[in-house]
Amino acid sequence: MTGSALRTIESKLTALLTAAMCLAAVDALAEDDFLERGKYLLYAGGCISCHTEDSDDALPLAGGRALESPFGTFFSPNITPHRETGIGNWSDDEFVAALWEGVSPQGEHYYPAFPYTSYTGVAREDLVAMKAYLFSLEPVDKASKEHDLAWYMSTRLAAGAWKELNFDAARFVPDAARDEQWNRGAYLVRHLGHCGECHTPRSMLGVLQMDQEMAGSHLGDESVPNITQHRVDGIGRWSASDIEYFLDLGMLPDGDFAGSSMGEVIDDNTSNLTREDRLAIAAYLKSVPPRETP
Amino acid sequence: MVRKLISISTAVAVTMGCSIHAAADTTPEDAADYRIAIMTTLRGHIGASSMTVRGLVEDRGQLVNHAQGLANSAMELGNIFPEGSNVGESEALPLIWEESEEFAAAIVKVQDASLEFVEAAENGDAEAIGGAFRSLGMACRGCHDRFRVAHD
Numbered sequence A: 001m002t003g004s005a006l007r008t009i010e011s012k013l014t015a016l017l018t019a020a021m022c023l024a025a026v027d028a029l030a031e032d033d034f035l036e037r038g039k040y041l042l043y044a045g046g047c048i049s050c051h052t053e054d055s056d057d058a059l060p061l062a063g064g065r066a067l068e069s070p071f072g073t074f075f076s077p078n079i080t081p082h083r084e085t086g087i088g089n090w091s092d093d094e095f096v097a098a099l100w101e102g103v104s105p106q107g108e109h110y111y112p113a114f115p116y117t118s119y120t121g122v123a124r125e126d127l128v129a130m131k132a133y134l135f136s137l138e139p140v141d142k143a144s145k146e147h148d149l150a151w152y153m154s155t156r157l158a159a160g161a162w163k164e165l166n167f168d169a170a171r172f173v174p175d176a177a178r179d180e181q182w183n184r185g186a187y188l189v190r191h192l193g194h195c196g197e198c199h200t201p202r203s204m205l206g207v208l209q210m211d212q213e214m215a216g217s218h219l220g221d222e223s224v225p226n227i228t229q230h231r232v233d234g235i236g237r238w239s240a241s242d243i244e245y246f247l248d249l250g251m252l253p254d255g256d257f258a259g260s261s262m263g264e265v266i267d268d269n270t271s272n273l274t275r276e277d278r279l280a281i282a283a284y285l286k287s288v289p290p291r292e293t294p
Numbered sequence B: 001m002v003r004k005l006i007s008i009s010t011a012v013a014v015t016m017g018c019s020i021h022a023a024a025d026t027t028p029e030d031a032a033d034y035r036i037a038i039m040t041t042l043r044g045h046i047g048a049s050s051m052t053v054r055g056l057v058e059d060r061g062q063l064v065n066h067a068q069g070l071a072n073s074a075m076e077l078g079n080i081f082p083e084g085s086n087v088g089e090s091e092a093l094p095l096i097w098e099e100s101e102e103f104a105a106a107i108v109k110v111q112d113a114s115l116e117f118v119e120a121a122e123n124g125d126a127e128a129i130g131g132a133f134r135s136l137g138m139a140c141r142g143c144h145d146r147f148r149v150a151h152d
Helices: A003-044 A092-101 A124-135 A156-166 A180-192 A240-249 A260-268 A275-285 B002-015 B028-053 B062-074 B100-123 B126-147
Strands: A066-069 A072-075 A217-219 A222-224
Touching (some): A003 A124, A003 A180, A180 A275, A240 A275, A240 B126, A260 B126, B062 B100
């Protein structure tokens, strides 16, 4: 083989190697973007507040937060990728089924304290990105606590019966009559951010009353405000800018500050969103009809 | 710098548990009402600053005044929580006196952030002003989260 032929092969090999390295770099970059997206969606989904215990030294996402309800106290589970105590053995399909259908990998029904009733509208690619991010975190070995419920709710069959009566699994379908910003807001408010789980009143059976969407409710002893466009009971006098600023900083238009549960939602969820997404939430909320607080 | 020293000394006064008996004529109700008045002043300046920072109203030079008003009232924060003043319309939580060191540190944060907001309002561009006001908001909320009765 001549020297020039060798050089040709060498240069071709170099080119190939460079291309392969570039592809690997692109893959790594795409992987980083994917995880970043998952992290962002996890914030938007408000997962951190509920799945982290309410103490200063709590390990994020390792569960143990007590959620009081008229049916007893629920304790959020560990959703770190620990194989025994967390969700480390879950496949993508099992994760999606949990959020879309409210069913565990063992086929057990979840209680609607886990807001799959809202998450059912979230797109599969968003859920898969969220799972990928969760799986990139350090597994935490912490057994999930048993719920402490009234006798009639203490079997998962009750959760199954409740679902049979009150739950329809369905993805979000954009409203073609509305613009992109409104649709993004609707997706964030109704599904991923599940705002109505606290702000919409419930029936005796704990079912969200959608004809009263965002008209205010209760969370244990805490009353949750009406955020419809009602000018007295709700936030009808707030501009989109007021809502966006509140979701970023927790600052009310009159210069006061949110505390309590919404303070936590702002810290763990809305302050981490882009301004565009907060404005989309505002656009959706500005379209919620005025309703009196029930 | 001088203001920073003042902010630290007022915070120390809180941690030392200054009581309403320090001023013989101040009743617990007076102390609570004075606190509410100061907080209302702060709220007014914050609301007005917020609208100006967001460009909802034109800045005709009032932002600096609001920033200074904010800082002046913030300097009073260390003096307005005497023990025994949790009466009447007060929304203070007992945690203020149970965790007085943490509370004093939270006040210093607000005071420092308010001085930085004055600095930005006097000399900064829109981005610096927005950033400083944001930090101030976070500092205020740090207290309201833990030390005040939850609002609806």
